[in-house]
Each structure stands twice: as C-alpha cells, then as structure tokens.
Amino acid sequence: xxxxMFGWEFxxxxxxxxxxxxxxxxxxxxxxxxxxxSFVIPKPHGDEDQSFLKIIGACYTPVVWRDxxxxxxxxxxxxxxxxxxxYALRDHIYADFRYLYTNDLGCIEFSGxxxxxxxxxxxxxxxxxxxxxxxxxxxxxHSHDWLTYPAGIHAKNVSGKPLVIHVHATDFDRxxxxxxxxxxxxxxxxxxxxxxxxxxxxLTRDTVIHKYNQSPAKVTTVHNAVDPVSKDIENxxxxxxxxxxxxxxxxxxxxxxxxxxxxxxxxxxxxxTKHVQFVMAGSGDxxxxxxxxxxxRGISDRFHFTGFLKGKQVYEMLKSSDVYIMPxxxxxxxxxxxxxxxxxxxxxxxxxxxxxxxxxxxIKIDYWDIEAMADAIYSIITYPAMYNxxxxxxxxxxxxxxxxxxxxxxxxxxxCVCGL
Amino acid sequence: MGICRxxxxxxxxxxxxxxxxxxxxxxxxxxxxxxxxxxxxxxxxLKRYRFFDIGTEHYYYDDFNNESILQRVAAxxxxxxxxxxxxxxxxxxxxxxxxxxxSGTALDQLEIHAPEVIDSFCQLAKTNCxxxxxxxxxxxxxxxxxxxxxxxxxxxxxKRIESLxxxxxxxxxxxxxxxxxxxxxxxxxxxxxTILTEGAKHVLGWKSPNFVYQSATNPNVxxxxxxxxxxxxxxxxxxxxxxxxxxxxxxxxIDWIDNIPENEQLINLFxxxxxxxxxxxxxxxxxxxxxxxxxxxxxxxxxxSTPSEVAAKLKPVEPLSIPYLISWADEERxxxxxxxxxxxxxxxxxxxxxxxRVRMIKDRRIQQDWLYLQSSDHxxxxxxxxxxDGAVHQHFSPYDTPFEAFTNYMNVxxxxxxxxxxxxxxxVDNEELNSLxxxxxxxxxxxxxxxxELKTTRSRKAKT
Numbered sequence: 002x003x004x005x006m007f008g009w010e011f012x013x014x015x016x017x018x019x020x021x022x023x024x025x026x027x028x029x030x031x032x033x034x035x036x037x038x039s040f041v042i043p044k045p046h047g048d049e050d051q052s053f054l055k056i057i058g059a060c061y062t063p064v065v066w067r068d069x070x071x072x073x074x075x076x077x078x079x080x081x082x083x084x085x086x087x088y089a090l091r092d093h094i095y096a097d098f099r100y101l102y103t104n105d106l107g108c109i110e111f112s113g114x115x116x117x118x119x120x121x122x123x124x125x126x127x128x129x130x131x132x133x134x135x136x137x138x139x140x141x142x143h144s145h146d147w148l149t150y151p152a153g154i155h156a157k158n159v160s161g162k163p164l165v166i167h168v169h170a171t172d173f174d175r176x177x178x179x180x181x182x183x184x185x186x187x188x189x190x191x192x193x194x195x196x197x198x199x200x201x202x203x204l205t206r207d208t209v210i211h212k213y214n215q216s217p218a219k220v221t222t223v224h225n226a227v228d229p230v231s232k233d234i235e236n237x238x239x240x241x242x243x244x245x246x247x248x249x250x251x252x253x254x255x256x257x258x259x260x261x262x263x264x265x266x267x268x269x270x271x272x273x274t275k276h277v278q279f280v281m282a283g284s285g286d287x288x289x290x291x292x293x294x295x296x297x298r299g300i301s302d303r304f305h306f307t308g309f310l311k312g313k314q315v316y317e318m319l320k321s322s323d324v325y326i327m328p329x330x331x332x333x334x335x336x337x338x339x340x341x342x343x344x345x346x347x348x349x350x351x352x353x354x355x356x357x358x359x360x361x362x363x364i365k366i367d368y369w370d371i372e373a374m375a376d377a378i379y380s381i382i383t384y385p386a387m388y389n390x391x392x393x394x395x396x397x398x399x400x401x402x403x404x405x406x407x408x409x410x411x412x413x414x415x416x417c418v419c420g421l
Numbered sequence: 422m423g424i425c426r427x428x429x430x431x432x433x434x435x436x437x438x439x440x441x442x443x444x445x446x447x448x449x450x451x452x453x454x455x456x457x458x459x460x461x462x463x464x465x466x467l468k469r470y471r472f473f474d475i476g477t478e479h480y481y482y483d484d485f486n487n488e489s490i491l492q493r494v495a496a497x498x499x500x501x502x503x504x505x506x507x508x509x510x511x512x513x514x515x516x517x518x519x520x521x522x523x524s525g526t527a528l529d530q531l532e533i534h535a536p537e538v539i540d541s542f543c544q545l546a547k548t549n550c551x552x553x554x555x556x557x558x559x560x561x562x563x564x565x566x567x568x569x570x571x572x573x574x575x576x577x578x579x580k581r582i583e584s585l586x587x588x589x590x591x592x593x594x595x596x597x598x599x600x601x602x603x604x605x606x607x608x609x610x611x612x613x614x615t616i617l618t619e620g621a622k623h624v625l626g627w628k629s630p631n632f633v634y635q636s637a638t639n640p641n642v643x644x645x646x647x648x649x650x651x652x653x654x655x656x657x658x659x660x661x662x663x664x665x666x667x668x669x670x671x672x673x674x675i676d677w678i679d680n681i682p683e684n685e686q687l688i689n690l691f692x693x694x695x696x697x698x699x700x701x702x703x704x705x706x707x708x709x710x711x712x713x714x715x716x717x718x719x720x721x722x723x724x725x726s727t728p729s730e731v732a733a734k735l736k737p738v739e740p741l742s743i744p745y746l747i748s749w750a751d752e753e754r755x756x757x758x759x760x761x762x763x764x765x766x767x768x769x770x771x772x773x774x775x776x777x778r779v780r781m782i783k784d785r786r787i788q789q790d791w792l793y794l795q796s797s798d799h800x801x802x803x804x805x806x807x808x809x810d811g812a813v814h815q816h817f818s819p820y821d822t823p824f825e826a827f828t829n830y831m832n833v834x835x836x837x838x839x840x841x842x843x844x845x846x847x848x849v850d851n852e853e854l855n856s857l858x859x860x861x862x863x864x865x866x867x868x869x870x871x872x873x874e875l876k877t878t879r880s881r882k883a884k885t
Contacts (some may be wrong), residue, residue: 273473361807364824372471379472380828383835386767387827394805 002415003037004030005139005156007130007149009113011042011049011056016114017253018336019169022201023145025228026411027054029404033412039137041152043126044113047081057137058082059129063091063107064098077106093135098128119148120183127151134159141165141415147172147184150191163196163418165411170201170333171208177256177330189213196418199223199411201334202355223411224359226404227339230316234344237313239320246277246382249322249346251315251337252329254285259328259351259368264291266328268298269375277303277382282318284309315340322346323388324381328368329354338363342399347391349377359402362394453678453686454726454734455718456645458594458617459694461499462524462560463491463531464798466819470829475836481790486819488534495535498698503541505697505708510550513715518550518725521694522594525558525578526796528585539585546586552727553582555590555613561795562759564595564604565746566773569780574792575611592617592728596797598647598691598749599756602742605636605644613642615732617691620646621747621754631685633735637742643732644741647691647749651677656696660705668706671713679721687731691749751810758814759800764827769800771834775841777851781858782844790837794830802826 006027010020027038031053038054045058061082071084078087091107103109109125116122130152134142142164144153150166157164171188172180192198192213198220200206206222209215248270250263260281267279281291281304288306295304310318319325325341325348332354339356341348342363350357351368364381366373380387415421468483509517521542531538545551557563558578563570575593583589593613595604600618608616620630630646654674658664666673678688693700701707715725726734750758760766772794779791802818803826804811820826845854 269473273475361805365822375473376471376828376832377824380824380831383472384767384827384831386763387824387831390763390805391824 002035002141002419003039003137003139004141004143004415005134005137005162006038006040006143006145007126007152007156008040008042008145009148011040011045013048014046014113018334019146021228021336022169022225022334024050025226025404026407028228029226029406029408030411031408032405033408036412039139041130041133041149042113043111043122045081047079056081057133059126059133060108060111060113061087061106062129062132063087063103064094064101064109064128064132065103065107066091066094067105067107069106074106090132090136093132095131095135101125101128123148123151123187127155130155131159140419143167143411143415144191144195145169147188147191150187150194154191154194157194164194165197165199165414165418166191166195167199168192168201168205168209168333171205171212173208173212174205174331174333175257195219197221197414199414201225203358204331204353204355205333221410221414223407223414224355224402225334225336225339226402226407227336227343227399228404229400230340230343234313234316237316237320240317241321243278244276246323247280247321248277248324248326248378248382249280249282249318250326250328251282251310251318251341252327254281254283254288254291256287257330257332258283258285259330260285260287260291261294262328262368262371262374263326264294264298264300264304265371266326266374266378267295267304268300269371270378271300271303274379274383275303277378279304280307280318280322281305282307282310282315316344319346320344324349324378326374326378327351327354328366328374330368332356339399339402342395345392345396347381347388347395349374349381360395360398362391362398364391452722452724453681453688454724454731455678455688455690455714456726456728456731457519458554458689458691458728459519459521459696460594460692461521461527461694462798463487463494463527464560464796465526465530465793466490467799467829467833470832470836472832472835475832476839479786479836479840481833481836482793483819487530491530491534494695494699495531495538497703498695499531499535499538500541501703501708502694502697502711503538503545505711506551507541507545507548509712509715510545510548513719515548515550516719516725517715518552518727518730520552520554520592520727521545522554522556523582524556524560524796525574525581526560526793528581543586546588550727552592552729553586553588553590554592554594554617554728555579555582556594557596559792559795560596560797561792562596562599562756562769562797562800563773563776563795564599564607565756565760566769567776568607570773570776570795571607572611573780574795591615592732594618597758599746600644600743600748601746602636602638602744604746605642605743606639609636609639609642615643615645615728617645617689617728618647618743619747619749619754620649620689622649623754624741624743624747628741629685630689631681631687632738633687633731634739634741635737637740640740643737645687645689645728645731647689649749651688652690652692655690655707655710656692656700659696659701659707659710669710671710671717674710675714675717675721675723678718678723687735751806751813757806758804758810759797762803762805762823764805764823765800765803768803768827768830768834771831771838775838778841778845778854781851781854782841784844787837787840787844790840794834794837799826799830803830 008023012024040054041057044060045056049056074084134156142153142156144150144166146169153164172184192215200222203222206220209220210217252258254260295301319341325346327338327350329351334355338348338350348363352365353368357365364377465482466486467481557574592615593608594617598619630648634644636642659669803823804814805823
C-alpha cells in the first residue's frame with residue numbers, strides 16, 4: 002500500500018508538536034513492510050531523515066513550465082530531489098499558473114513556517130498538491146492538521162482516492178473557544194470531505210464530533226506516542242548546583258498552556274517551604290505578564306524565566322528538574338510530559354490534556370485547581386516514595402507507549418477506507 | 422494400561438477422598454453445619470487535607486462523607502439485615518446462628534451517626550444466637566509491624582465489645598482475614614484458641630476448606646477457613662446476570678452444600694455485611710434469599726453454628742502450615758492490596774515508626790487520631806493495581822487516584838507527627854523517655870502513698 006501524506010513540518014526543523022508527531026508516526030508506520038509513504042512538506046531543508054520515507058518539497062514542485070537544465074537542478078536541489086523527479090512533476094502541470102509569483106524553476110516559494118500570509122501559503126500548497134497528486138501513484142491520502150486539509154481535498158478530487166485527515170489540534174484548543182471563522186471553515190471543510198478522521202485524543206474527538214458536526218462513526222482516536230530517547234540525550238548529566246528542588250514548566254507561554262496557574266501554585270508552595278525553585282521555560286505572548294505576576298506575588302527570587310529552549314537544552318532542563326508540570330487549559334494531546342517521563346521526571350498534568358487519557362503514573366489535576374497543583378508539587382518534593390514511584394513507574398509506563406502501535410491503528414483505518 | 426483402575430465404587434470413593442482416613446469419629450458426626458460470619462467496618466475517611474494545613478489544622482476527618490456513607494449503609498443494609506436475622510432467629514427458635522465482627526471505628530461511627538444500629542445489635546446479642554468476634558480496634562494492619570500496638574488494640578476492641586454486648590469475644594479474626602503461622606502464635610498468646618482466616622487456594626492446594634484445621638506451630642489453635650467459592654457466590658455473583666448459575670435461589674444453594682462430600686461438614690460463609698442491601702441491593706432479592714436458607718437447610722438436615730460452637734464441636738483434621746501472610750483480598754489473596762507498592766510501604770513505615778512514642782502519650786486526641794489513622798483502608802486507597810481488582814479499589818476509594826490518596830494521607834500524617842513530637846522533645850530517644858516517664862510515675866505513686874500515710878498518722882494523732 003502507498004500513502005501520500007501532507008504535512009507542514011518535519012524534523013529537524015520544527016516549530017511545534019506537529020513535526021514531532023508526524024515524524025514519530027511515519028517512522029512507526031515504516032515498520033510495516035508493505036507500506037510506502039511519500040511525505041509532502043512546504044519546504045525541505047535537505048537534512049531530513051529520508052531513510053524510511055520519501056520527502057517531496059512543495060517548493061520544488063513546478064507549477065509553471067520552465068526549461069531547466071539537469072545540471073542546474075542538481076546544483077539547486079542538492080539531495081532533496083532528483084532532476085528526473087522534477088521533470089516528471091513538470092509533465093503534470095494541470096493549469097495556467099503564470100499569474101502566480103514563481104521562481105526561475107517555475108516553483109512557488111514557501112516559508113515553511115507560520116507567516117502572516119498563512120492563508121495564501123496554504124492555498125499555494127494546495128496548488129502544488131494538485132501536481133503531485135497527478136504524478137504520484139498512491140492508495141490513500143493522509144493530511145496532517147488544518148493547513149494541509151485543502152491539499153488533501155484537492156488530491157482526493159484529482160485521484161479519487163480516499164482521504165484520511167489527522168486532527169492534531171482544533172482552533173477551539175488554540176483560542177480557548179474564540180475561533181477564527183476562516184480557520185474554522187477550512188477545518189470543517191476538510192472534515193466534511195474526509196473519508197475518515199483521526200484524532201489524537203478523545204478530547205479532540207469530542208470537539209470534532211460536537212463542534213464540527215461530524216458523524217462519530219467516522220472519527221477515531223489514535224493517541225500519540227513518543228520516540229525512545231537517543232544515547233546522546235540519555236548521557237546528558239543533570240545539573241544540580243543548589244540543593245533546591247526544581248519544578249519546571251516547559252512550553253509556549255500562551256493562554257492555551259495555562260502559565261498563570263503555575264505561577265499561582267508556585268506562590269502557594271513557597272508560602273510553606275523554601276527549598277524549591279520554579280522555572281518557566283519557553284516564550285510566548287504572555288511571558289511579560291507572567292514576569293509581572295511573579296513579581297506581584299513576591300516570588301521572583303525563586304521563579305526563573307529561561308526563554309526559548311532548543312533541542313538538547315530542553316532535555317538538559319528536564320533532566321535537572323524534580324517535577325515537570327503542564328497545566329494546559331486545553332491540550333489536544335501534549336507530548337512533552339511523555340518526554341519528561343522518559344528521562345525519569347515525575348509529572349503533573351491537567352485533566353484537560355489529551356495525554357491524561359493514556360497516562361496513569363502521573364498526577365492529574367484540573368488546570369484551575371491551583372491548590373491541588375500546589376499540593377501535588379509539595380507531595381513530590383517532600384515525600385521520597387512519591388518521587389521515586391512516579392519516576393520509575395512513569396518511565397516504565399511511557400516506554401511502552403510506542404509509535405509502532407499507533408501506526409498499526411492508522412494502518413487499520415487505511416485498510417478500512419480502502420475497502421480491504 | 423488400567424493399572425490404577427479402581428475395583429469397586431467403594432474403592433473409588435476412598436480414592437477421591439483421602440481425607441476420610443484422617444477424619445476421626447466419622448460415624449458420630451454426620452451433620453453439615455453452616456458458619457456465617459459477617460464483617461462490619463467503616464473507616465474514618467480523611468478530608469481533603471492540603472499541605473498548607475500542616476501545623477495549623479488538626480482535625481482530619483471528612484464528617485460529611487463519613488456520616489452520609491454510614492447512614493446510607495445503615496439504612497440500606499445494617500438495619501434491614503439485622504431485622505431479617507432477628508426474625509429468622511425467632512422464627513427458627515434459635516436454630517439460626519451467625520457471628521459478627523464489628524471494628525471499633527465502625528462502632529464509633531455508628532454511635533455518632535446511627536445509634537439505632539447498635540441498639541439492634543444489642544437486641545441480637547440477647548438472643549444468644551449471635552457471637553461477636555475479636556479483632557483490632559481500628560481494623561488496622563498493626564499485626565504486621567507493631568506487636569505491642571496489636572495487643573493494645575485487640576484488648577481495646579475486646580473491652581468495647583464486652584461493654585456493648587455483654588460478652589467477651591473468644592474467637593479472633595484479624596483485619597481482612599490476614600493470617601500466618603507467626604501471627605497465629607501472637608494471637609494465641611493473647612488467649613484465643615480459634616482464628617478465622619481465608620481458605621486461600623495457594624495454601625490449601627488440594628485440601629478442602631470445609632474442615633477445622635489446626636495451626637502448624639501451635640496445635641491448640643483451631644483455624645476456620647472461608648469457603649471462597651460459596652461465600653463469593655453470595656457476595657459478588659448473586660445478582661450477576663452474566664453468571665451461568667443466575668438466579669441463585671436458597672433451594673439451589675443449599676443443594677450445593679448438600680452435595681459436598683459427606684465428611685466435609687463445615688461450610689464457612691464469611692462475608693462483608695454490606696452484601697445484604699448494599700453490594701447486593703434489596704431489589705435483587707438478597708434478603709428473601711437469606712430468609713429462605715434455614716427452611717431448606719432443615720430439610721436437608723443442615724444446621725447453623727457460631728465459630729465458638731464449631732470449635733467446640735469439631736476436631737481439627739490436621740495441621741495447616743501457613744508460612745506466608747494471606748488475606749481475603751484481591752485475586753492474589755495476599756497483602757498486595759495494602760502494601761503492594763512503594764507508596765503504601767512508605768506511608769505504612771512512617772506511621773508505625775511512631776508507635777512506641779505515641780503509646781507514651783496520654784493526650785486523648787492524639788490517641789484517638791492514632792487509632793483512626795491506622796485503618797487499613799487508607800492504604801487500600803493507595804493501591805495502584807489495575808485490571809479487575811483495580812476496579813474494586815476504585816469503588817471504595819473516596820479519591821480519584823492513588824496519588825491523591827497518598828498525598829492526602831501523608832499531609833495528615835505530617836501534621837500528626839508534628840503533634841506527637843511536640844509532646845516531648847524529639848531529642849530524647851524513646852528508651853530514655855520511657856525511663857523518665859517511669860521515674861515520674863513512680864514518684865507520683867510514692868507521693869500519693871506518703872500522703873495517705875501522712876493522713877492516717879495525722880488522724881491517728883488527732884484521735885489520741
């Protein structure tokens with residue numbers, strides 16, 4: 002079976018959880034020997050791991066016919082794509098796109114990020130998808146998140162193959178209910194056209210059913226998983242320069258992640274005990290407000306902001322922590338607590354997170370219940386049995402949550418929509 | 422081929438029942454008897470106790486929850502069940518007999534929230550067809566860790582039962598039927614000669630629970646073992662529509678007992694009293710089932726006995742060695758329900774590290790809290806078992822998760838430890854403290870003795 006996937010991010014160049022999930026899922030699915038995956042992203046950087054799937058760059062897909070010599074193509078594409086591939090795609094240009102801005106290769110340029118003209122970029126992506134869908138041979142289409150739904154629909158219309166869409170988040174999660182109508186309409190359109198909808202948690206599934214009026218029969222939950230940590234990361238030594246316990250919040254400092262509840266809980270804990278420090282790692286539009294709030298509560302001496310952390314820094318921070326906390330107001334899944342558990346850090350997560358549905362050896366609290374949150378923090382840093390239990394049991398639990406199993410579930414859905 | 426083929430039906434019978442040989446006086450004892458024993462226990466559930474309460478708030482219990490649960494159970498189960506049993510005893514002219522084991526914490530709560538239940542137990546006690554058993558006051562696990570505490574609690578419970586029902590209990594039943602040879606010796610030291618425990622399969626093997634056994638280490642101690650199959654048929658399966666024996670009628674149940682091989686004469690039905698009316702609701706017909714039992718039993722010549730009567734009537738067939746601790750809980754029938762993970766162990770160890778010191782304290786509030794914090798239920802709630810047993814833990818637990826149960830309990834315990842340490846300086850170790858207290862005690866005694874001497878001398882002097 003061949004699957005044509007549309008995604009927006011792919012490691013190592015990622016901006017959020019979407020890229021990590023796309024990578025994990027495709028890698029898990031690649032263990033199925035009879036499955037081939039072509040993965041379309043807006044802008045490959047050339048350093049993506051292509052050992053288990055084929056990456057197709059939308060920015061290397063011609064939509065306007067240009068006569069280009071193979072030598073030039075080789076020079077421009079590096080290892081991202083072969084000239085033959087380019088020519089094959091060029092044979093499938095299906096309409097006159099000369100009104101669009103294209104480069105000397107006849108390709109549209111993409112930022113591959115989330116720019117201000119995102120809607121335009123989404124539309125362009127869908128135009129390229131038309132070319133790709135005409136050229137590629139595949140049995141099923143799989144679109145990751147709303148940015149790629151239009152591309153998926155386009156491919157479905159061209160090929161007549163079934164469309165599976167993967168909901169990693171909805172706009173209801175991102176905006177705490179104040180949805181952007183344009184985004185909503187793209188999301189709803191994608192779901193209406195889909196033959197099957199995969200959600201990352203039951204929480205998201207409920208939103209899809211109730212807020213987007215989808216039939217429950219065509220919505221299935223496939224929980225995310227987590228990649229095993231590499232040797233590099235395992236070898237990172239925790240940094241402990243004080244005897245204090247470290248409680249860490251790690252993520253975008255935005256409304257969705259509930260940072261203010263963390264600050265309030267920290268203030269409660271510090272009322273009672275002194276040997277503890279709080280870290281808020283990440284950046285976001287609420288950073289400044291949080292700095293003010295911490296100052297207002299008079300805990301700035303024990304409350305630290307690290308700014309945005311990248312790659313290895315994330316694990317350095319995690320490994321130096323005694324507690325990881327994710328008080329998200331609405332989290333479709335939330336892979337980061339799983340990553341914390343992998344390196345043996347006890348976790349506290351909100352019941353409003355999708356990952357709470359599959360995790361047992363973690364403390365679950367309501368995001369607004371700062372008393373319970375403070376109590377949980379206190380418990381882990383005060384009672385050694387609690388710390389040790391969550392550390393060891395949490396690790397062994399998360400080691401059993403594998404992408405391979407998630408991939409198998411996705412495969413079953415493929416088989417179903419293909420009528421196998 | 423055919424080497425072992427039995428030669429006659431008689432031979433076959435002997436082959437299948439090797440125990441017959443060991444059973445003495447078989448001819449004289451040919452009647453089966455049912456021994457009912459009901460457990461009644463309610464813990465003092467803790468209220469939501471946050472860490473900021475440590476050191477400031479010293480009341481630990483969730484009064485609302487405790488009261489509403491107790492009153493609900495009393496109304497749906499204890500009262501109607503007591504009434505049913507009372508009527509049965511009267512209707513059968515004393516031939517129906519049962520035994521109860523009521524924990525001290527249950528009695529304390531009944532006294533506050535549903536005293537009518539205690540009255541109805543007193544009424545039952547007067548019929549002389551009801552026996553009350555001995556256990557630890559708090560339904561605690563102290564037998565596993567703290568022998569001194571165990572003695573104190575058993576004595577306390579025994580005194581309480583005697584004062585309420587007029588009879589000193591003579592048969593012992595440990596919390597949740599926990600038992601081992603070592604524990605049997607400890608109980609025997611307290612003067613008990615009969616102990617109730619679980620007929621755990623991994624201990625019995627091919628043996629039947631339907632006999633009286635004796636302790637392997639102490640031949641004077643008789644063991645009565647729960648017939649798990651028949652007991653659980655009533656407790657868990659009675660209203661289970663999926664069960665192939667559903668519906669269970671008294672007729673059928675007594676037939677099963679009647680069909681047990683003749684020499685197996687004792688059927689121990691041990692269960693939670695809440696089976697009647699709570700675990701099996703009134704609508705399931707559980708009370709009618711109970712009521713109909715004596716009638717069918719009489720037809721088959723089956724009697725009812727209390728544990729004491731059983732112990733007096735039946736001789737033990739053989740010693741039973743139980744080197745490892747067993748209980749009646751969960752699939753494993755061991756201690757894993759209470760001490761199965763590191764959380765439970767830490768809480769348990771922390772609690773009992775206080776024992777010696779607490780017993781030197783005279784403060785009554787501390788003594789009371791000490792008892793209430795020992796109830797095994799607190800540890801039961803911390804169980805992280807999953808699958809079918811996990812559902813049972815979840816059913817009884819007032820907490821959403823075991824972690825919450827642990828945190829709450831540890832917070833309370835932290836406060837309790839502070840209070841205990843505030844009584845005496847913690848720099849003084851227990852031994853030293855004990856000797857100081859003894860000295861003070863002796864001096865007080867001496868002073869009062871001298872004072873009374875002084876008084877008599879003075880009065881004598883006044884006379885002369």
